[in-house]
Amino acid sequence: MNFISKCSLLAAISLACLTSPLSQASNAKLTAKAAELAPYQQRAFQDEVFYFVLPDRFYNGDSSNDLGAAANDKKRAVSRGGLDKTHKGMYHGGDLAGLTEKLPYLDNLGVSAIWLTPVLRNRAMQAGTSGYHGYWILDFTEIDPHLGSNAELKNFIDQAHKRNIKVFFDIITNHTADVIKYKECHGEDGLGWIVDVRGNDCPFISMAQLAEGKHYSPLIPKGDETLKYPKWLNDMDVYHNQGDSFWRGESSVRGDFSGLDDLYTQKASVVNGMVDIYKDIIDEFKPDGFRIDTVKHVNIDFWQQFSPALMQHAKTQGIDNFFMFGEVYSFEPELLSRFTTEAKIPSVLDFAFQGAMTKTLVEQQGTDVLAQLFAKDHFYQTEHKDLTLKVCVTPTLIN
Numbered sequence: 001m002n003f004i005s006k007c008s009l010l011a012a013i014s015l016a017c018l019t020s021p022l023s024q025a026s027n028a029k030l031t032a033k034a035a036e037l038a039p040y041q042q043r044a045f046q047d048e049v050f051y052f053v054l055p056d057r058f059y060n061g062d063s064s065n066d067l068g069a070a071a072n073d074k075k076r077a078v079s080r081g082g083l084d085k086t087h088k089g090m091y092h093g094g095d096l097a098g099l100t101e102k103l104p105y106l107d108n109l110g111v112s113a114i115w116l117t118p119v120l121r122n123r124a125m126q127a128g129t130s131g132y133h134g135y136w137i138l139d140f141t142e143i144d145p146h147l148g149s150n151a152e153l154k155n156f157i158d159q160a161h162k163r164n165i166k167v168f169f170d171i172i173t174n175h176t177a178d179v180i181k182y183k184e185c186h187g188e189d190g191l192g193w194i195v196d197v198r199g200n201d202c203p204f205i206s207m208a209q210l211a212e213g214k215h216y217s218p219l220i221p222k223g224d225e226t227l228k229y230p231k232w233l234n235d236m237d238v239y240h241n242q243g244d245s246f247w248r249g250e251s252s253v254r255g256d257f258s259g260l261d262d263l264y265t266q267k268a269s270v271v272n273g274m275v276d277i278y279k280d281i282i283d284e285f286k287p288d289g290f291r292i293d294t295v296k297h298v299n300i301d302f303w304q305q306f307s308p309a310l311m312q313h314a315k316t317q318g319i320d321n322f323f324m325f326g327e328v329y330s331f332e333p334e335l336l337s338r339f340t341t342e343a344k345i346p347s348v349l350d351f352a353f354q355g356a357m358t359k360t361l362v363e364q365q366g367t368d369v370l371a372q373l374f375a376k377d378h379f380y381q382t383e384h385k386d387l388t389l390k391v392c393v394t395p396t397l398i399n
């Protein structure tokens with residue numbers, strides 16, 4: 001089969017994450033390329049060359065924010081600290097100012113779209129490691145102070161757009177930072193750790209066990225009751241509170257991701273709350289799209305409401321080619337395609353292709369593996385009538 005005709009290979013994403021900029025001098029003779037492309041407002045997603053970047057590890061453009069929130073900022077006290085450039089689990093100082101400063105470098109590389117790991121405000125420290133990666137969100141309305149301010153993110157996007165480069169955010173709806181604890185695991189004050197006979201975990205409590213009356217007693221440690229924003233996220237009833245996921249069966253959707261508070265995404269109030277959060281993000285920052293984290297750990301019904309609502313809202317904000325793609329960590333087209341059809345998410349990362357290429361090239365299993373994969377392309381081919389979007393675009397990681 002011709003690769004170019006393959007539906008799931010329409011978007012080639014070059015991952016160049018965690019690399020540091022080369023010297024500007026070596027780029028001086030290169031020509032900026034994004035300006036030569038069609039205008040970003042009209043360009044199709046599958047034509048982009050992506051640069052995936054973890055801002056903390058890219059370039060430190062402003063050393064004054066290296067410790068995060070200001071020492072006298074009581075509201076954001078838990079978003080302060082964690083800097084240690086010698087430790088891979090700590091903040092290293094990179095920020096939005098650094099990304100903005102290095103836009104000419106990215107432009108000269110031939111990058112046409114930038115995908116940022118989560119940039120919203122995190123809990124800075126937990127269990128001896130930091131939120132440098134951005135996946136421990138406390139505040140869904142503002143940028144983490146280690147990375148900069150809302151105004152700096154707007155400026156970064158404006159500067160990228162001036163260069164005809166798109167910007168995509170990494171968003172999370174499955175969980176928040178780990179604030180809620182269970183008395184059975186963490187003690188009466190939530191600050192300790194009671195070792196279960198099976199090891200250091202909070203074993204998942206199934207729906208059947210819940211029906212029999214078994215449950216955890218969730219609590220928020222003293223002083224942490226109002227850490228999250230918007231405020232509805234501080235209500236313990238909007239979380240599953242069933243203990244840690246073991247990644248299979250109902251625990252995959254209802255369990256905590258290593259202690260991160262798993263939202264009760266089956267509740268209408270949570271769906272509406274998350275839709276409102278990300279509508280506001282679109283309104284404030286005007287990104288070109290979202291990469292959605294931990295998609296398979298959220299119920300399909302949630303996505304059926306969330307995805308069309310966001311796609312339509314972006315259009316009302318004048319972002320006609322807004323695009324979303326989900327992270328569904330699976331090598332099976334049968335599962336991946338459920339999210340682009342039933343769940344109404346425009347696309348998902350093509351881990352099936354990644355897996356097949358590994359088998360073909362690295363493990364030398366032969367091209368039959370690819371033929372078997374491509375024979376399943378029809379799984380993805382369903383039309384989203386409400387989005388007037390033919391679902392035929394699955395971004396493929398070419399690393």
Ligand SMILES: [Ca+2]
Pocket residue numbers: 060061062063064065066093094095146
């Ligand atoms: Ca910095």
Ligand SMILES: [Ca+2]
Pocket residue numbers: 177178179180181256259260261
């Ligand atoms: Ca928790």
Ligand SMILES: [Ca+2]
Pocket residue numbers: 174252253254255262263297298
């Ligand atoms: Ca979940």
